Each structure stands twice: as structure tokens, then as C-alpha cells.
Amino acid sequence: MSRYLRPPNTSLFVRNVADDIRSEDLRREFGRYGPIVDVYVPLDFYNRRPRGFAYVQFEDVRDAEDALHNLDRRWICGRQIEIQFAQGDRKTPNQMKAKEGRSSYGSSRYDDYDRYNRRSRSRSYERRRSRSRSFEQNYDRSYSPRGRAERPRRSRSRSHHGRFNRRPRSQSRSNSRSRSKSQPREERKEQRRSGSRSQSRSKADGKYKASRESRKEERERSKSRSHSESRSRSKSRSRSWNSHKSSGH
DNA sequence: GTTGGCCGAA
Numbered sequence: 001m002s003r004y005l006r007p008p009n010t011s012l013f014v015r016n017v018a019d020d021i022r023s024e025d026l027r028r029e030f031g032r033y034g035p036i037v038d039v040y041v042p043l044d045f046y047n048r049r050p051r052g053f054a055y056v057q058f059e060d061v062r063d064a065e066d067a068l069h070n071l072d073r074r075w076i077c078g079r080q081i082e083i084q085f086a087q088g089d090r091k092t093p094n095q096m097k098a099k100e101g102r103s104s105y106g107s108s109r110y111d112d113y114d115r116y117n118r119r120s121r122s123r124s125y126e127r128r129r130s131r132s133r134s135f136e137q138n139y140d141r142s143y144s145p146r147g148r149a150e151r152p153r154r155s156r157s158r159s160h161h162g163r164f165n166r167r168p169r170s171q172s173r174s175n176s177r178s179r180s181k182s183q184p185r186e187e188r189k190e191q192r193r194s195g196s197r198s199q200s201r202s203k204a205d206g207k208y209k210a211s212r213e214s215r216k217e218e219r220e221r222s223k224s225r226s227h228s229e230s231r232s233r234s235k236s237r238s239r240s241w242n243s244h245k246s247s248g249h
Numbered sequence: 250g251t252t253g254g255c256c257g258a259a
Contacts, residue, residue, distance in 0.1 A: 011252095013251080013252055013253090015250090015251065040253060040255095042254080043254085044254095046254095051252090051253090052250090054253090055253060086253080087251095088253085089253085090253050091252080091253045091254080092253090092255080092256070093253095093256065094254090095253085096254045
């Protein structure tokens, strides 16, 4: 037992989110199932356009599971989102920079970059990064075969600095809503459910009520297969994660 | 059609 079980990913990978989704929407939706640590909507680095997915990280993986089961294939902002457990942890910019070379980026992506002047993403990241680097590294090593330090050294500071310097000051924010797809035909469904409970703007009140029930339920279910699971739900929850990984899809 | 550009150079 010395080998620490790697903490299950508490982050959910939400894909097919609307391109104008806000992190607050997601936080509101997912926050009903448990306390949320972070919500992140990645944007294209050059376009500053939403990439169509989002991440929601819970404090507790059970809440994440709960949210996954409850919100998967739900309609949010006129789109049917699909939720999975996220793979890996949040990529650091350096990781992404490393990816930049491998990816198909590098072409003329500056077109739309012009209209999206600034990032308005969720900057709700919290400083939990110093929690335990050990597992992250360990996890990272076993997760990605190439690991880190694949680029020993290279004067890339210049290359990407030039890009940053190129940030256009003049913006045309008004006509950034020129998407013609994503017909919100099913928005009514979502609005119905959204209107039911979005009246109260107070945060963190009694909103985990629903999740508590299902958690109880789940706990009973867990009892069937495992018996040493009754108190603080924080140690080894890797069962779910593993089963998710094993099951595949 | 399937994963995170918040971090690093004075």
C-alpha cells in the first residue's frame, strides 16, 4: 500500500459545449452536484475562440461522477453536452507550447484572432497547484509516454514572443457574434430547467441536496461490491476512475 | 468530431 493510488481525476471533460458558453453557466450547472474547484473553457490560442469543450473540476470525484451521470447528454445553451472524465491534468502553457510544434498550428490563424481581441475566459483558477506535485509528476510520467522534457532547449522564446507582441490592440468586438450555426432549437428544454432554479443567485446554499440523495444511493450501490467504504470519501476513490478507464467505451 | 496557452524572466 505504499504505492499511492493516483488520485482520480476530478475534472470532467465536457465536450460539445456552446461556443458562447460561460464558465459561470457551467459552474452553475455542475455546481449543483458538488463544490467546484475550477471551471475552464479553453480557447484557441490564436483565435481566442472557444474550442467547443470545457473542463469542470470538482473537489470530490464522486460529485464529478454524479454530475457526469446527471448532466451528460443534457442540453445546455442549446447544445447537448457530453461529459467524460478528463484525461490527465491541466496542461501548462509550456506543455502547450511543446504541442504547438507538433500540432498543425502555425498556419494563418491570425484571421479570426483579430476579432477576438482579448481573452475573456474563466480566470477562476485557484492556487491549488502546489497541492502535491509528486502525484502529478508520477501521474504525468505514467500517463504520457514521452513524459516531459522532450524539448531540451531551444530559443523558442523569440518565436512565441513575437506572436504575443503581435497582439492587436484594435478590436472589433461587436461583430464577433457572426456564427450562423448552432441553432438553438432545443433551448426551450434547457430554459425550462434553467428557469426553475436559476432564480436564486446566492452561491453555496442548499444546492447539493440532489446530489446527496444520489450519493446515498451510490453509496448503497457501492456497498454491494465493496465493504470498506463508509466514511471519509477522500482516500481511494480510484475505483471509479479505474473502472472508467477499464471500461473504455 | 475526442483534452486544458495561468507560470519563466528580470
